[in-house]
C-alpha cells in the first residue's frame with residue numbers, strides 16, 4: 001500500500017463511514033419549538049457551537065431530540081447520533097450512556113461501571129481515543145444533554 | 160545562499176510526527192527556535208545566572224550585563240532612540256495591557272474614544288474593552304473589505320480629537336494583511352491621539368524602525384521571532400513613558416521605599432517590577448542577532464515568494480476558498496474547504512506530519528466578518544520551503560479524498 005493509502009486507511013479509524021454520513025447529513029437537525037429542555041454546547045478550541053433541544057415527558061422519557069449549530073465532523077456526527085440514540089430513552093439512562101461513552105473514550109481499560117449498557121452505534125467514536133484533542137468534540141453534545149436535563153442555564157463547555 | 164539552508168539551524172524541525180517528517184506551518188502561533196537561541200539560554204543558565212541589578216558579586220554583574228546587553232540588541236533591532244525606551248514584558252499581550260492600564264486608564268474619560276480595527280487580535284481588543292468599562296470611554300472599530308484589507312478612508316473618517324489612542328496591528332495574524340502603518344500614523348498625527356502598534360506578526364517578517372514610524376508604542380513577542388516564550392517588548396517614546404505611573408509595584412522598579420513614600424526607579428526599570436525573565440531576555444537577544452545576521456529584507460523577500468507559491472497552490476484545490484487576499488501580505492494564508500471543517504482538516508494534516516493552526520486564531524471578529532466559524536491557517540517562517548508547501552497540498556488532497564462523498 002502506498003503511504004497515502006495507508007494514511008487514508010488509518011484516518012478511516014477516526015472518520016468512520018457512519019460518522020461521515022451523520023456529519024454530511026445530520027439527523028434531527030432543526031430547532032424544536034416545544035422543547036422542555038435545551039442547552040448550548042461550546043468548544044472554544046475549535047469554535048464548535050451546538051444547541052440541543054429535548055422534549056421530556058412526565059415519566060422522564062425523552063420523547064424527542066433535535067439540534068442545530070455548527071461544528072466539526074466529529075461533534076456534528078456525535079450530536080446527530082445522540083438525537084437518534086436517546087429517542088424514547090429514560091433520561092437517567094441517557095446520562096449513564098454519557099458516562100459510559102466518556103469512560104470508553106478516556107479510560108477504556110478501567111472496569112465498566114454501567115455493565116448492562118451497550119454503546120451500540122456510539123462505538124463508532126472509539127477511534128477518537130487516539131486523538132486526545134478530539135475527545136471533546138465527540139462528547140460536546142453529551143455535555144449539552146447533561147446541562148439541559150440538569151436545567152443549567154450556562155452553556156456546556158468541554159473546557 | 161538560498162533561505163532553505165537555514166532549516167538546519169532549527170533542531171525541532173528535524174523530527175518525525177506520526178511517521179512523517181514534520182512540516183511546521185504554524186509559526187504565526189509560535190516560531191521554532193534556532194540552536195543559537197536554545198544554546199544562549201542554556202549557556203546563561205549554566206554559567207552566568209544570578210539576579211540582576213542587585214549584587215556586587217561577579218555572577219550578578221554578568222547576569223546584569225547579559226540582560227542589559229539583550230535590551231541594547233532589541234533597541235538596535237527596532238531602531239529605538241534609547242535603550243531606556245525598551246521595556247521587557249511577558250509578551251505582546253502584557254505590553255498592550257501595560258499601556259491600557261498605565262497610559263490610558265488614568266487619562267481616559269467618558270466620551271473619549273479608543274480606535275482599533277476589525278483585524279485585531281483579541282490581545283488588542285480586550286485590554287481596551289476593560290478600560291472602556293472602567294471609564295465609560297467608547298471603543299470604535301474601523302472596518303475591512305472582502306480582501307481583508309483595512310478600509311483606509313473609513314479609518315481616517317473615524318479619526319478625530321475625541322480619540323485618545325489608536326491601537327492597530329502592523330500585520331494581521333488571522334489574514335496576514337499588512338497595514339500601511341506609516342501612512343496611517345501620519346494621518347493620525349493630525350489629531351492629538353497616541354498610537355500603539357501591535358507588531359507581534361511584523362517583527363519576524365520585516366524590518367521595523369520605530370523612529371521612522373513615529374509611533375508612541377510598539378509591542379511584540381519573543382516567541383514569534385524565534386526567541387523564548389514569556390518574553391516580549393514594549394517600546395515607548397521616552398516622554399510618554401516618563402509621564403506614565405508604574406503599572407506593577409515591587410522590587411527593581413523603585414529607588415527608595417519607606418512606608419510613607421516610594422521613589423520610583425528610572426526608565427525602563429519603573430515598568431519592570433520583580434525579577435525579570437533574564438534567561439528569556441538573553442534568548443531574545445540571541446534571536447535578534449540571528450535575524451539581523453540574515454537580514455530582515457532578505458527574510459521578507461524570500462517569504463513573499465514562498466507565500467505567493469503557497470497561495471497559488473492552495474487555490475488549485477477544488478472547493479478551497481482563500482480567506483484574506485490583501486494585496487500586501489506577510490507569511491499567512493487562511494482558507495476554508497467546502498464540506499471539511501477546519502478542525503477536521505487540522506487533525507487529518509497532523510496525521511501526516513503537517514502542523515497548521517485551525518480555529519478562530521484569537522480573532523473572532525475577523526471570523527464573523529467572513530461568516531466562518533474558523534479557518535485553517537498555514538503560516539510561514541524563514542525555515543519553510545516549497546517542499547513544505549507541496550507536502551501541505553498533498554495532505555489536503557488526502558483530506559478531500561477522505562471526505563469526498
Ligand SMILES: Cc1ncc(COP(=O)(O)O)c(C=O)c1O
Pocket residue numbers: 187188249250251252253280282283328330331332357359360380521
Ligand atoms: C497580532 C497579534 N497580537 C498579539 C498577540 C499576542 O501575543 P502573545 O500571546 O505572545 O502575548 C499575537 C499572538 O498570538 C498576535 O498574533
